[in-house]
Amino acid sequence: MSRSDSISRDDLTRLLDVLGRDMRIAGPVKEGRTVDYGISSPDGLLMDDSVSYKSPKEFYFPQAERLMAFGGGTAEEEPASEPFLIFGVRPCDLEGLRILREIFLSGGYSDPFFRRRMENNFIIGLGCVERKEGCFCDKLGIDMRFSDFCDIMLEPDGESYHVEHLSGRGRAALAAVPQTAGVSCGVGRAATAPPPALYLDENADEQRLFGVIDWEEAAFPCRGCGICTFICPTCHCFEFKDSGRDGVISRYRCWDSCMYPRFTLHASGHNPRSARHERYRQRVLHKYLYVRKNTGYTACVGCGRCVRHCPAGMNIKDVAESVMEASR
C-alpha cells in the first residue's frame, strides 16, 4: 500500500469496525425527518456533510446523569459507563467541547464525572465541506474544516478523507488497523481561520450592556422554550434532582435552562430574572461576556443550531452583533 495521507470510505468503515469492538459507536444518524447523534453500527452512520440537530455534548454531559445513590446508611458513586467512540463531530462542536472542558475541569473544582468521560471517550472529527444555512463559525474564529480537539480528524476530499491523528490514542488506533496503518499523517495541520469578528470586550461593564440595546424588543419573539439551550454545544447549566425507589435515592444531574422562569426562582418566591427578556439577555451575555471573563473563551461557536431551530425565528448572531456595535 502506498503511503498517502488519505483513507477511503471503506477503510474508514474498517477502522470504525475495529474500534467498535471496545467502544459503543455514536455518530450522526437519520432519525425520521431529522439527523441526530445515535448509537449505530458503522454502516448506519452518515458520512456526508449533514449536521445533527443536537450537539454531541450529551456524551460528556448527559441530559440526566445519575451521579450517586444513597440509602440505608450507605452512599455510592455511580460507576463509570462504557466509553463512546463519537464519530463525525464537526469542528464547531469540537471547539464547543474544548470550552466545556475549560468550564468543567479548570478553576477551583474539577468535575470527576465530566473528566472521566473526557479521558475515556474517543472522538473522530469531521470537517465541513460547505457552510450550512444559519452557521456563523467563521465569525468566531473557527475553521470549519479542521479542529485539533479530537483524536483523529478527517477532512472530506471527494470520496476519501484526509486524515490527521491528534493524540497518542488516535495514532495507535490508526496503526492497529492494516488498512490505515500505512497512512502518513501527523504532518501538523493546524486550524486556519481569521480572528474572531464577533466578540464583546471582556472588560465591558455588565450594567452598561444591560442598556446598550432594547433587550425587551430584541427578545420579543422569544417563547422561552429553551430548545436553543438544549441543542447548544456550549450551554452547560444543570440542576440536581433526587428520585427515590425502594428505599434507594438516586441523585441526578439534569440539564437546566436559563430560559426557564424556574431557573432563578428563589425559595422565597422572589425571582431576580422574572421577565423573559431578562432571561434572554442572560443567555446572550453569558455566552459572549461572562464565560469570556472567566475563561477567555466566547461560549458560542457559531454552529447555527439555535438559529435554525428557533420556533420564533430569533438569531443570536444578530443580537450579539448589535450589542457589540452599540457597546463600542
Next chain:
Amino acid sequence: MSFETQQKELRDLCAALLRDGAVESVIGFGERSDSCCVCPPIAAKREKDAGKLAWNSRCVPNLAPYLPLRGKTAIVAKPCDARAVVNLIVERQIPRESVRIIGMDCAGMTGADGNPLRACAECGERRAPVADDIIANEISSRRELEDTRGEYSAKRFKDEMKKCILCFSCRQACYGCYCQTCFADRVLPNWQPAEPGFGAKMTYHLGRAMHLAGRCVECGACENACASGVDVRYIIRGVTEFIEKEYGFRAGIDIEASPVMQSCSMDDRNVGFWGGDERE
C-alpha cells in the same frame, strides 16, 4: 394575487390603524434574518413600523400567544392564528374588544426546505373564520389535502417518544398552554421523574393532550417547534377528532361558543369512564 400584494395591503392597513390610533400596536411577522429562519413575531407600535411587517411563506409561528399587549392590539392572523385568538376569547383569556383580527387568506406555510409544513398540507382552512379585516387572496390551486395521520398504536407512540428530549418547546409554542405553572413543572406534586425516560414523556404528552381536549386548533406550532421531529400534533389529534365526533365541536370557529369541556348539555352522550353506550 400573491404574497406581495397581500403584504402591501397589510402594511397599508396597519399604517392607517396605527396612524389613526385605532390600535396601539400590531402583532405581525418581521423579516427573517436568515433563509433558514422563520419570520420572527414583532410588535409594530408606530406608523413607520408598519413597513417592517412581512407576509410570505415563512410566516410560520402562531401569533396568538403574544397576546395580550397593552391597549387595543391588531393581530396578523392566518386562519389557525385567528382560531387560536377566538378560542382565547371563548376561554375569557382576552376580551373581544381588546383585539382586532386581521385575517390573512392563507395557502399554507413552508419549511426551510420549501415544502409545505405538515400541518399546512393537511389544512383546508383558507380564511379566518372570525376576523375584523380580511386581506384576501384568491387561492385558486386548491391542493388535494394530504393525510399523514397513519395508525394509532402503542408502538408508534413509543417510537415518537424515543425522539422526545422533554425540552417542552411544544408547550411553549402552543397558544393553548397558558397555565401559569404547567403540571409538568410542578414540584408538589411532582409529576416528572428525574430521568427523561418513557414514563416522564408519556405523562407529559398525554397530560398535555388531555388538557388540550377541544382546544387544539391544529396550527402545528408544536410540531414546528420540535427540533427532534416528534409528531406532537398526532398525539393530540386523536383527542381532537374524538371531541369533534362526540360533541360536534371545533375550537376557534364560533366566537359565541362555550368551551366544550367546561360546559355540559343534557344531550351529551355519556362517553365517560364507563365506556359510554356500551354500558347499556
